[in-house]
Amino acid sequence: MNSLRKQILVITLSLIVSMGAFAQKVHYGVKAGANFAVQSEIADYASNSNIRTGLSVGAFGNYSLNEKMALQAELNYDQKGGKSDEATAKYDYLSVPVLFKYSLGKSDKTALKFNVNLGPYAAFLLQSEVEIGDQTIDMKDQTENFELGGILGFGMKYPVGKQNIVLDLRMGLGFTQFDKVNSTPNNKYIGLTLGYEF
DSSP: OHHHHHHHHHHHHHHHHHGGGGGGGEEEEEEEEEEEEEEEETTOOSSOOOOEEEEEEEEEEEEESSSSEEEEEEEEEEEEEEEOSSEEEEEEEEEEEEEEEEEEEEOSSSSOEEEEEEEEEEEEEEEEEEEETTEEEEOGGGBOSEEEEEEEEEEEEEEETTEEEEEEEEEEEESSOSBSSOOSEEEEEEEEEEEEEO
16 A cells, blocks of 8 residues: 555656646646545535634645636645544645546636536645644544545636636545545545635
């Protein structure tokens, strides 16, 4: 599995870098925002009120396939986890999504452009801990170092000269469990970021 993780990271980073060879069809950008994260069973969406609000910050590169479609690779720092009355679970990852983006066209009254995006992500654990009152418990030995998941999102783009301001709203779902001891919960989050595309 260690070899698989390294291969995924190397392939994705190579994809971002190699996009430079197609400069006319490639755009790079940076973004930052918030994740609203929970940890629960994969199909449980009714009782996800224990939300940890965390940071999401990263960089991206996208390659236009045609006027409607593009591929976007990202490298993000994502804070996930969950929160209850007694404790806050803090699980932080280096995430590598590869997304297919489809343009929904332009607004009739403004310069706004809309898109939907969908694709997988690989996440590499940076830190995991639980805060209970004034006590912090390190959970790294009980946490899987690698997570596979999927993203479904909606985006908006507003041109500023030759660049763009981008707004992204997405839902992320971990397909693999994060806990080595308890195989029930999964990481889930809704992310909202604002970015600048060069």
